[in-house]
Amino acid sequence: MDKAFIFYCSPAGTTRHVAEVIKKTVADYKQPVSICELGRDAKKAAEIIAEVTDSKQRICLFIGSPVYSSHALPLIMDLIAKLPLKADAYAVPFVTWGAATSGIALAEMGEALQQRGYKLAGAARIVAVHSLMWEVENPAGKGHPDSEDDALIRELVTGIENNLLKSAPPQLPQSVLNYQSEAVTAEMKQQNLELARKFLPPREVNRELCTQCGICADSCPVAALTLEPYPTYAENCILCFNCMRCCPENAIEADLSPAHEMVRIRYEKYKESPLSKIFLPD
Numbered sequence: 100m101d102k103a104f105i106f107y108c109s110p111a112g113t114t115r116h117v118a119e120v121i122k123k124t125v126a127d128y129k130q131p132v133s134i135c136e137l138g139r140d141a142k143k144a145a146e147i148i149a150e151v152t153d154s155k156q157r158i159c160l161f162i163g164s165p166v167y168s169s170h171a172l173p174l175i176m177d178l179i180a181k182l183p184l185k186a187d188a189y190a191v192p193f194v195t196w197g198a199a200t201s202g203i204a205l206a207e208m209g210e211a212l213q214q215r216g217y218k219l220a221g222a223a224r225i226v227a228v229h230s231l232m233w234e235v236e237n238p239a240g241k242g243h244p245d246s247e248d249d250a251l252i253r254e255l256v257t258g259i260e261n262n263l264l265k266s267a268p269p270q271l272p273q274s275v276l277n278y279q280s281e282a283v284t285a286e287m288k289q290q291n292l293e294l295a296r297k298f299l300p301p302r303e304v305n306r307e308l309c310t311q312c313g314i315c316a317d318s319c320p321v322a323a324l325t326l327e328p329y330p331t332y333a334e335n336c337i338l339c340f341n342c343m344r345c346c347p348e349n350a351i352e353a354d355l356s357p358a359h360e361m362v363r364i365r366y367e368k369y370k371e372s373p374l375s376k377i378f379l380p381d
């Protein structure tokens with residue numbers, strides 16, 4: 100490839116970690132790479148998308164999302180839907196997931212990328228600590244991503260680098276990403292963040308503890324939180340609970356134990372194996 104572009108969203112930092120491993124591996128091949136975290140820096144995102152639009156070279160887009168309610172984040176799907184149509188461009192969807200289920204995120208991202216004319220060069224699902232379980236001693240996905248997960252990511256990038264040197268690089272068939280059964284896929288299509296909003300507990304701001312320091316607003320990956328003068332949530336909140344996790348005063352309160360129970364039930368139900376997996380064309 101002539102240049103790599105990495106776009107990702109990462110409320111709790113794991114998808115950022117994977118994006119950084121990709122970036123370092125591409126850089127080790129002495130190739131130019133731009134990286135952008137969506138939601139936090141709209142100006143940089145617009146500049147990099149303009150560069151993608153203008154590029155006449157063989158480029159490869161790595162696009163990463165955490166799995167939320169079995170899907171990629173809406174922010175990521177919106178980005179894909181607005182990508183410039185390209186002729187000789189490749190794309191690599193990747194997700195991190197909290198060992199409940201990787202859902203149909205990769206399948207949906209792959210399909211949407213192909214609709215924009217991007218050829219699939221590879222894909223990855225990387226297991227991670229479940230980001231709703233930071234307070235739990237034994238969270239789903241404990242210890243991940245670990246060094247073996249990182250090695251898988253490097254293997255993916257190396258495979259893609261080698262393939263994209265060829266005059267007619269092999270493509271990953273999108274069907275490979277439809278790895279859930281038909282019944283599970285149908286079930287997951289019914290799930291979404293709006294339903295999760297009804298199930299997940301409300302966050303209560305304890306005004307006696309809150310010092311209005313603004314760390315919660317700074318930690319919001321989609322700028323959905325403002326101090327008015329206490330933390331107030333806009334509709335684009337993605338329910339990552341980063342605000343609660345990052346509050347130094349523990350002033351944002353919610354009982355996540357039913358959600359933890361649900362994660363464990365889903366882990367037992369779907370039992371995806373292997374947990375982390377890379378997809379490269381044969």
Ligand SMILES: Cc1cc2nc3c(=O)[nH]c(=O)nc-3n(C[C@H](O)[C@H](O)[C@H](O)COP(=O)(O)O)c2cc1C
Nearest residue numbers: 109110111112113114165168169197199200227230
């Ligand atoms: C609202 C919400 C929904 C989630 N839904 C799922 C899910 O359906 N399946 C799963 O395995 N993990 C799920 N997770 C966990 C994240 O996918 C996982 O922890 C991911 O690695 C977080 O990425 P980040 O660290 O980049 O934010 C969910 C987390 C949140 C906050």
